[in-house]
Every structure is written in C-alpha cells, then in structure tokens.
Amino acid sequence: MMSDLNSIAQHLAQRGKGILAADESTGTIKKRFDTIKLESTESSRRDYREILFTAPNLKDYVCGVILFEETLGQNAADGTPLSEILHNQGILPGIKVDKGLIPLVNSKDEKITQGLDGLPERFEKYYKQGARFAKWRAVYDVDAKRPSMIAIHSAAENLARYAAITQNAGMVPIVEPEVLINGSHDLARCEEVTERVLRAVFRALAIHKVTLEHIVLKPSMVISGDNCPNQASAEEVAEATVRVLKRCVPSAVPTINFLSGGQTPVQATEHLNLMNKQQLPWNLSFSYGRALQEPCLKAWAGNAANTKEAQEILTERCRLNALAAKGEYQGEETTV
Ligand code: 5MM
Numbered sequence: 001m002m003s004d005l006n007s008i009a010q011h012l013a014q015r016g017k018g019i020l021a022a023d024e025s026t027g028t029i030k031k032r033f034d035t036i037k038l039e040s041t042e043s044s045r046r047d048y049r050e051i052l053f054t055a056p057n058l059k060d061y062v063c064g065v066i067l068f069e070e071t072l073g074q075n076a077a078d079g080t081p082l083s084e085i086l087h088n089q090g091i092l093p094g095i096k097v098d099k100g101l102i103p104l105v106n107s108k109d110e111k112i113t114q115g116l117d118g119l120p121e122r123f124e125k126y127y128k129q130g131a132r133f134a135k136w137r138a139v140y141d142v143d144a145k146r147p148s149m150i151a152i153h154s155a156a157e158n159l160a161r162y163a164a165i166t167q168n169a170g171m172v173p174i175v176e177p178e179v180l181i182n183g184s185h186d187l188a189r190c191e192e193v194t195e196r197v198l199r200a201v202f203r204a205l206a207i208h209k210v211t212l213e214h215i216v217l218k219p220s221m222v223i224s225g226d227n228c229p230n231q232a233s234a235e236e237v238a239e240a241t242v243r244v245l246k247r248c249v250p251s252a253v254p255t256i257n258f259l260s261g262g263q264t265p266v267q268a269t270e271h272l273n274l275m276n277k278q279q280l281p282w283n284l285s286f287s288y289g290r291a292l293q294e295p296c297l298k299a300w301a302g303n304a305a306n307t308k309e310a311q312e313i314l315t316e317r318c319r320l321n322a323l324a325a326k327g328e329y330q331g332e333e334t335t336v
Helices: 005-012 026-034 042-053 082-088 119-128 149-168 187-207 234-248 265-275 290-300 304-324
Strands: 018-022 062-067 092-096 101-103 111-113 133-140 172-179 255-258 283-286
Touching: 005 062, 005 092, 005 172, 005 255, 018 042, 018 283, 018 290, 018 304, 026 042, 042 062, 042 082, 042 290, 042 304, 062 082, 062 133, 082 092, 111 133, 111 149, 119 149, 133 149, 149 172, 149 187, 172 187, 187 234, 234 265, 255 265, 265 283, 265 290, 265 304, 283 304, 290 304
Parallel strands: 018 062, 062 092, 092 133, 133 172, 255 283
Antiparallel strands: 101 111
C-alpha cells in the first residue's frame, strides 16, 4: 500500500486522471437523495457509494476518491471494505476531515470551517482504515463587502494548520478554498476575491511550513456569480482562472484539481478543457462532486435495476473530464 508523501502526491498528480469527490456529509447526501426521492439511510448511502466505486473502468480516469468518515468504515455487500475496493483498483481513498461550518464571530455574517480539535488522533484511525490523503474545505461568500479580512485570514490559518497536521500524519492534504458561486457578483469581482484568498492561503501554508510538493490545491474556478446578469463566456472563465492561478500558486504544487461548485457537468468539463489548451506549470485536473455524480445519481434513482446504466454514465463523465485534463475533450451532444 502506498505510504510515502511523495508517491501519494505523484499518484494524485497523474496527467489525464482526476479525483471523484464522494464525501458528502450526512446532511448533504440527504439533499442529493431527496432529488431522487430516496430515503437516506446507512445502507442506502453504502449501496450508492458501492455503485460509484465499482463502476467499470473508473480506474482509467480516476486516481483518488474522497470519502466521508462513515463510508471509510463501511463494507461492500460482499463484506469487502469499500476502501479496499478502491485500493485494489489502484485508486487511493481520501477522507474529508473537516466538520462543517459554524458562524464566524465578529465577521460580516460569515462562516468558518471547524474540525481541528483531535485531528492527529483521528488521523491514526483513518490511516489504518486505508486513507492516504485528506480534504478540508473553506468557503467564502462573495458580495461587495465579503469576504471580510477576518474570513480570509482565519480560513487560511485553519487550512494551513490542517495541512501541516495532515502531512505530519503521513497523508497528502487537499487544500480546498471555495469562493462560492452564489450571488450577483461579476467575473472581475470573483477574480479579485479569488486572488486575495489564494495569496492568503499560500502565505499561511508557508508560515506553517507545509511542503508544497505534497499538497493538492482544490480551488473554485473564477466564474460569474449565479445571479449575475452578465455571465462570462467559457473562454473568459478559463482565461481569468489561469491568470489568477499563475499569480498565486507556486509551480512546486504538483496538481490543481478544481471543484465544480454548481456548474453544470458540461460547463465544468468545457472550462477544464479550455484551460488545458496551454502549457501550465502544474497538472490541472478535476475533483468534482456534483458535476460527476449528478447524471449517475439521476440514472440510478435508487433502483438496483439501473445500476449498470448509472455506472456507465459515471465512467463516461470521468472519461470526458480525463480528456479535458489533457485539453483533448471534443465536446458532446448534450449541453447541460
Ligand atoms: C461532495 O461534496 C463535498 C462535501 O460537502 P459537505 O461537507 O457540504 O457535505 C464537497 O466538499 C465537495 O467535495 C466539493 O465542494 C466539490 O464538490 P462540487 O460538487 O462542488 O464539485
């Protein structure tokens, strides 16, 4: 089993492969299951995750999967731990270690991610359960006044402390600062905020002596707010995103794997593809949740008879994004 930080980071930075984010917390997966009118129970969540992880040929396009804590401890129907099913295919399991959002006192009605207490001890268990990388997500609201200075600096500090603890536990941290798509802000405002956020994150990583060679950056793309009347084109999104990343992310970082953050599956693939049309200092790939899972979940609809079709749909989305991670995606018939 892969154990040193360098091998793990290199594995996650393979060109033409990406990460599947399947780490929805209990509240979030319930919302997803509500859309297919399926009750969220320990066994329905397990069945769904088993469908994802056993999709044929997934390993050709996916090098890692992020799991929720419950999933890391679950077994497939035949008794094999779900994490072992991934390892056996050469896909590394990772673990979401943050404990969600709480109000950030004295901020502009903003939130901060919690979960640092007891983290070193939790890592001992996760490592034994097979996890080899971790994830912590910080979120930033955007409007004319937000994110506030307090939000930017406290989130960066927490991300850096988490990343240092993760490396110390022998695992690679996914550092995820998500500038939210919600709002009427335009592309320029998103660019300005993303740049400030990333600068603060890399400054904090340096202060906490995090080895940049052994992290994965999982940022949001620079994109118009979902309520902005003037939606930027795919070319503008790709251009602004790469511009900010080049300014803020040292080339020592091996791979940047975007979140999809509310983009449609096709948009997320198109944007990634456009960015990969040029030479870049890092591997640039995906760590999508919704943009990979939504069509698969819809096709499954909680019905075992649909499993094969749902798995094929998941693998196909992963294949298209793997092409986009090389700038080789040719488009597709559907536009959503
Ligand atoms: C899969 O969803 C992840 C967990 O979310 P909650 O903590 O809210 O349950 C989420 O962090 C996800 O990994 C990222 O946001 C990327 O997913 P999307 O859907 O934005 O690509």
